[in-house]
Amino acid sequence: MKKTFLVIIILSVQYWANAQKTARYTTLNAHSHNDYANEIPFWLAYNSYFGSIEADIWAVNGDLFVAHNTADIKPERTLDILYLQPIVKLFTENKGKAWKDNSSTFQLLIDLKTTVEPTLSLLVEKLKQYPDVFDPKVNKNAVRIVITGNRPEPSEFEKYPGYILFDGILNQKYNPQQLMRVSLYSENLRKFTLWPGEGEIIEKDKIRLQNVIDSVHALNKKIRFWNAPDDINAWNTFINMKSDYINTDHIIKLADYLNNLGK
Numbered sequence: 300m301k302k303t304f305l306v307i308i309i310l311s312v313q314y315w316a317n318a319q320k321t322a323r324y325t326t327l328n329a330h331s332h333n334d335y336a337n338e339i340p341f342w343l344a345y346n347s348y349f350g351s352i353e354a355d356i357w358a359v360n361g362d363l364f365v366a367h368n369t370a371d372i373k374p375e376r377t378l379d380i381l382y383l384q385p386i387v388k389l390f391t392e393n394k395g396k397a398w399k400d401n402s403s404t405f406q407l408l409i410d411l412k413t414t415v416e417p418t419l420s421l422l423v424e425k426l427k428q429y430p431d432v433f434d435p436k437v438n439k440n441a442v443r444i445v446i447t448g449n450r451p452e453p454s455e456f457e458k459y460p461g462y463i464l465f466d467g468i469l470n471q472k473y474n475p476q477q478l479m480r481v482s483l484y485s486e487n488l489r490k491f492t493l494w495p496g497e498g499e500i501i502e503k504d505k506i507r508l509q510n511v512i513d514s515v516h517a518l519n520k521k522i523r524f525w526n527a528p529d530d531i532n533a534w535n536t537f538i539n540m541k542s543d544y545i546n547t548d549h550i551i552k553l554a555d556y557l558n559n560l561g562k
Contacts, residue, residue: 330544347554355410358418410448434462445482453477488527496528
């Protein structure tokens with residue numbers, strides 16, 4: 300009887316420990332994939348307290364436009380109009396914070412579709428006008444700027460201001476200084492598994508995937524998987540495997556799911 304009671308206590312402690320780990324996932328762990336493709340760019344993810352928002356940019360005639368491909372480039376869809384101006388306005392209204400009622404901030408994952416130069420320098424010229432919004436050395440609550448897509452070689456990271464961070468590449472070697480500029484690793488899930496999102500990931504794929512996640516965490520970095528199933532079973536699987544950001548094209552559905560975790 301005593302042994303049975305002890306087992307029940309141990310299992311209860313384990314259950315609540317796992318529940319607490321799951322409960323720590325919030326919308327700050329959510330990534331709005333191709334955010335600009337939403338009917339309401341930026342605001343839908345921002346109002347859902349997403350911790351990561353993605354915008355693809357193209358350098359055209361000295362300005363930066365947000366689009367998935369060149370056919371979608373429109374004069375009114377610049378990075379300034381869709382993202383930078385709203386963010387700057389919010390930080391002014393919220394007295395140097397992303398949200399009035401939340402001490403956290405978010406990252407803007409900017410995917411360079413055109414060549415590193417002049418695209419990245421054009422971006423820096425825009426960002427440096429607002430150091431209190433985009434530079435954590437000036438404001439600890441600043442939005443984190445992370446560059447993905449076309450990225451400079453690690454040896455060229457130092458050419459850009461320290462507030463410009465980069466999306467890491469798993470098979471790329473970084474020295475300690477370069478690694479400090481890597482904010483996270485984004486990986487194509489299909490490199491590791493063809494799992495469609497239903498049921499469980501087959502064991503050999505799951506082991507491979509978990510090894511990748513653990514290796515990134517060993518570097519004290521975060522990881523996100525794109526080209527991944529985007530439903531409740533998949534979200535739950537990634538949380539259980541401790542993937543840091545949950546990639547989605549369904550902002551409201553993922554927000555509802557995360558807001559109800561642990562309830």
